Amino acid sequence: MRDDRHRWPATADFNAPIDLGSxxxxxxxxxxxxxxxxxxxxxxxxQALIGWPDIVENDxxxxxxxxDRIMRINGPDAREGWDAANNQAISxxxxxxxxxxxxxxxxxxxxxxxxxxxxxxxxxSVARILFGLGVFLxxxxxxxFRLHVARCDADxxxxxxxxxxxxxxxx
Numbered sequence: 001m002r003d004d005r006h007r008w009p010a011t012a013d014f015n016a017p018i019d020l021g022s023x024x025x026x027x028x029x030x031x032x033x034x035x036x037x038x039x040x041x042x043x044x045x046x047q048a049l050i051g052w053p054d055i056v057e058n059d060x061x062x063x064x065x066x067x068d069r070i071m072r073i074n075g076p077d078a079r080e081g082w083d084a085a086n087n088q089a090i091s092x093x094x095x096x097x098x099x100x101x102x103x104x105x106x107x108x109x110x111x112x113x114x115x116x117x118x119x120x121x122x123x124x125s126v127a128r129i130l131f132g133l134g135v136f137l138x139x140x141x142x143x144x145f146r147l148h149v150a151r152c153d154a155d156x157x158x159x160x161x162x163x164x165x166x167x168x169x170x171x
Contacts, residue, residue: 012155014098020165023104025158028146030099034072036062038088041070052123056140063126063136063148071136071148097136098154102145102161111137111145113164131160 018025042049047062049070060074071093072078078090102111111117114131126138133156136148149157 012158014100014154014158018158018162020102020104020110020161022106023102023110023161023165025161026101026103028099028101030094031074032072032077033093033097033099033148034075034078035065035069035091035093036072036078036088037069037091038083038086039068040086041068041088044086044088045070045072047072047075050126050138052117052121052126052128052137053119053139055142056138056146063138064124065127065136066125096151097148098151098157100147100149100157101140102147103141103143106165107143107145110161110164113167114160131157131164133157133160 014027016027036045038044042064045062047060048056048058050056050061050063060072062070062072062075065071080090080092082088083090104110108117108119111130115128115137117128117137126136128135128137130137130147133149133153135157138146140146147157
């Protein structure tokens with residue numbers, strides 16, 4: 001089989017903060033990300049359930065992705081597969097999503113360049129389209145925004161945020 005690796009750049013391994021001008025994008029290592037899907041998943045969760053623009057207050061919590069899907073963050077170990085007792089599907093997604101914190105004086109303005117969001121418009125879900133990419137967006141501090149993006153889209157998200165940061169500068 002022919003080796004064509006030299007034709008494309010390697011996917012970036014994000015491990016250091018990325019300067020976006022008046023905002024900073026910092027990779028976040030999480031212990032575990034577990035997707036849980038089922039008809040009554042929100043009622044059966046025993047962790048704080050975060051929507052938009054809720055602020056995370058603990059190290060272990062769950063984000064509401066859809067009406068029938070949540071993602072447990074740093075939650076308890078769970079066996080993957082079908083949980084017949086709770087009528088839920090459980091999937092370890094720890095390697096599926098890259099996670100970043102966006103901070104800085106213009107963090108919210110930067111996000112607004114790529115999505116229709118407002119702190120005054122609550123939603124039970126954290127799922128958003130940001131610069132055309134599907135992300136989970138929520139807050140972990142008053143001015144700290146956490147983004148989960150499919151690992152295969154992380155390079156694109158970083159590039160789009162860098163471009164948006166440059167286009168918003170007046171220098």
